[in-house]
Amino acid sequence: MTKSEGLPPLKETDAAPEPSAGPAPAAAGLSGIALMVVLTGYVLSIVDASIVNVALSSISDDLHGGAAALELVVSGYGLTYALGLVLGGRLGDAFGRRRLYAYGLAAFTVTSALCALAPTIEFLVAARLLQGAAASMLVPQVLATIQAVTEGQARARAIGMYGATAGVGMVIGQIVGGLLVSLDVAGIGWRMVFVINVPIGVAALLAVRRVPATRADTKPGFDPLGTVLFGVTMVCVLAVVVAGPDLGWPLWLWSLLAVAAVGALALTRVERGLEARGGSPLLSPSVLSHTGMRRGLAAMVPFSAGFGAFLFVYALIAQGHFGFGGLASGGGMAPFAVAFFVVAQFTPRIAAALGGRIVTLGTVVQAASLLLLALVLWVGWPHPSLALVLVGIGFFGAGAALIGPTLFRMILADVPRAQAGMGSGVLVTSQQMATALGATVGGTLYVSLAGSLSTVSAAVLVLAMLVCSSVIVLVISLKLPDPS
DSSP: OBOOOOOSOSOOOSSOOOOOOTTHHHHHOOOHHHHHHHHHHHHHHHHHHHGGGGGHHHHHHHHOOOHHHHHHHHHHHHHHHHHHHHHHHHHHHHHOHHHHHHHHHHHHHHHHHHHHTOSSHHHHHHHHHHHHHHHHHHHHHHHHHHHHHOOHHHHHHHHHHHHHHHHHHHHHHHHHHHHHHHHTGGGOGGGHHHHTHHHHHHHHHHTGGGSOOOOBSSOOOOOHHHHHHHHHHHHHHHHHHHHHHHHTOOHHHHHHHHHHHHHHHHHHHHHHHHHHTTOOOSSOHHHHTOHHHHHHHHHHHHHHHHHHHHHHHHHHHHHHTSOOOHHHHHHTTHHHHHHHHHHHHHHHHHHHHHTTHHHHHHHHHHHHHHHHHHHHHHHHTTSOOHHHHHHHHHHHHHHHHHHHHHHHHHHHHTSOGGGHHHHHHHHHHHHHHHHHHHHHHHHHHHHHHHHHSOHHHHHHHHHHHHHHHHHHHHHHHTTOOOOO
């Protein structure tokens, strides 16, 4: 249940809590314009995770940044983004989701402008860190708002659109980034990939009052110790994922995983104890214990890891073997984007007919597409049929559309509306971490195998690994609850 809130600065009084507004917000629903506004902020955050990739060469030439600095331009954004998602969701529950979304979007717009104006590589890295933190403030409010004000088929459609935005955004970032750098709009080169966020962000801010204002009935307390333990655990894991490929996986880096494991165990103990005493843990064990969330996250992790590995390894093959530039490489993913977006519109109807077996169907489609791609590459190398490759990519996108939005619904179905922000933060954090891990593992495996075997052998073996990932999701899907 939710209650209304305005959009003044964050400020608390000593007054007694307002009475609950009851189920009215859920009945009010989410208008088409409101949904477009919240999805605009989300797509900006997704696009900016990948749009800069095709501009790195231009950034290096202009700002004279070395490889380590350029890596931070990319990974720094993802680091602060993933690190702040759970806290961002908690802040939305406490102070109001529309308010936090507006503040996050405003901060994202300003930091995008700072990125565009960066005079040095060090300034750009700092601005990207702030940009990721701003994204972590706004993103959890999107799913939390959908969860709080929609029900039934309206919720299914909205989450379907959210899932389509998540899948298409990563691909669109590569395509749009390549296009903007190639066009060199107004002679500002790479800076345009950040400038474009400013008018879009301002337009969304002007319409933000169309979004229903919701928050938790009772303002949750905060958990300083849990926040510190969560931060330490996340930083250690992200450091391994981000820095491993560049540093050559030294032993000391692997030791961070042991620190992360200790941090996770301590976090679990602290959060359970705090909740047992009636406190407000950062990560509520009762929320994480829901069957839909537990099993859904178990499927989401291998699904997202496979997704991240597929996109990254495809880019390596397209740009390394076929010699495609950033724009052409991104354009090759157009069948994925089109298939994902189209199928996502019908996912609620398919789910109504198949129940939890829609995820099973999606994994079968994805596994078949991966096997098709492996066969086409193996038989046709070094000049495989581009048409069949595009068909395989399209079917992979169709399978992802059946799986992703459905898992979002399952994971959030049992989460109380008062904790929608926390649930959304946990979901998006898991998704982002798994995607990054998949890209790192998939890319490292491909490069290592290509060096010792051959390019086609490496590609086929990585595709076989992704088939195994699909099989894992398939097995888990047999025990998933009905997404409705």
